[in-house]
Amino acid sequence: MTTLNAGAAPAPVYERSAGFWSGVLKKLARDPVAIGAAAVLLALVLIALFAPLITPHDPYQTSLLKRLRPIGFENFLLGTDELGRDLLSRLMLGARLSLFMGIVPVLIAFVLGSAIGILAGYAGGLANTLIMRTIDVLYAFPSVLLAIALSGALGAGIGNALLSLTIVFIPPIARVAESVTTQVRGRDFVEAARASGAGAFTIVRVHVLGNVLGPIFVYATSLIAVSMILASGLSFLGLGVRPPEPEWGLMLNTLRTAIYTQPWVAALPGVMIFITSISFNLLSDSLRSAMDVKN
């Protein structure tokens, strides 16, 4: 009698049918640009998560004697800022708020914008007209102007900046969601589902969502880079994160006075914003071409 070893038992191996998403992942895994961008973003997220454990100095510790020291001064690897705080530690901890403020508005706008757009696209008719014309009004503002108008009127602060950015990103996402949904709605399988007696909710859940969320998601990822630049821009203007919290845009603003004394130290927070937004753009581009079935 052989003992049955659960671990060694040959599990029946089914070749999972190569679905659309596994194909996309395979394509992404073969794209060196996508791998590079994803690695950079992963590193930034890890730094943000573990910032309190790995910062070499206290990011809030000021020192009047060690203000604006150059890169590589003593044990301050990237120098110190205008209040003598260690810049490397602040850049690390700053990743938290900067990434949070860049990503969260797009995430919320993805959920709300998709819901609005799918509702309008599926309902059609008068409801569609009403919803989409309202969205068009917000869409009629250039995004930077809308963000600044809203947070300027609401006042500075993280919550208000998040709210303004979310409102900025809802209209473009809703527009994409509406147009994709309208296309899917006219397809035969939706017609068939309706003929077989499925209710509106079931049709949307089973037949529409699976077909529209992919394209909307890809579009939303392309907005994250814009959102990063805009969110840091609001803080740069003094409309977002308030001192002494570290955030890259705010740090760039307070270091502006140092561009003559320590130019390279002053430019560093912007380099972080740049690296992050480039990585998001490249990853989003790769994702889009991987999802393009024609290739």
Place this chain on the structure above:
Amino acid sequence: MIFYLLRRIVYTVPIMLGVAFFCFLLVHISPGDPLVAILPPDASVELQRQLMTLYGFDRSWPEQFFGWLWRALQGDLGTSIATGRPVADEVFRAVGNTLMLACLATLIGFLLGSLFGFVAGYFSNSWVDRAASALSVLGVSVPHYWLGMVMVIVFSAWLGWLPPTGAGPGGSDQWAWDWAHIQYMVLPAVTMSVIPMGIIARTVRALVADILAQEFVVGLKAKGMTDSGIFLHVVKNAAPTALAVMGLQLGYLLGGSILIETVFSWPGTGFLLNSAIFQRDLPLLQGTILVLAMFFVLLNLLVDTLQTAIDPRIQR
């Protein structure tokens, strides 16, 4: 064509009304009393009430909105709370400066972007194409306010070639088209041009690659047309879309110039918005946003109209 144009104009009217309503709402979503900025803390109730009446904050919402809209249509955007001067005067002075900067930036961005886009599209999938694509990704990813700072560091602090901030010697607002003034425009305009450059390069690259792959190009080649002749055909086919993208980019720059203007202390609408926000001067904020948003809506209308007019392929 005429029919399409009429429909497009009719469609723009409710959008403009909506935009105006949104600008009106801005004052009402802001927390606190809009008059707080100018009232001394020990102001009497009497004075407070007088100012409320003066600015119209004591009337009902619809009354305030239509009153405000009616006055705005006649060119009266209210009075700045901080300076006491008419908002319209302040805004129109600033719009000129912003427009000047944005037009120059769009022009630079269009010329460079088309150049890169053409080269990349002609030699698609070569190293030139990859370099041009990389450049356009950099252009759309760069935080332009940071790029502005780097420009100042390199060209003002380091090389000393160009002035870092302002719009003329001695901070005067007497603009003149001589080098003494134009040199102040170079850094902000070049910084600003990076975004449209990236976007236009992307658009033109896709257009050119698409056009070159079409059968009529093969036909022209087969007929023995020279490369320069084919080039003219490509330009003719790509121009309407590229020009439309350029027009829209100008609109985005007009609305988005606040960050660049802040970096370079350029006395445009961005600068005005900045001071309106930090002095809590809500009528000024409202008026500036209204004018910029209307500019954008009208520019969109103009771009659509021109595109329909010059591109015979668009049947509407």
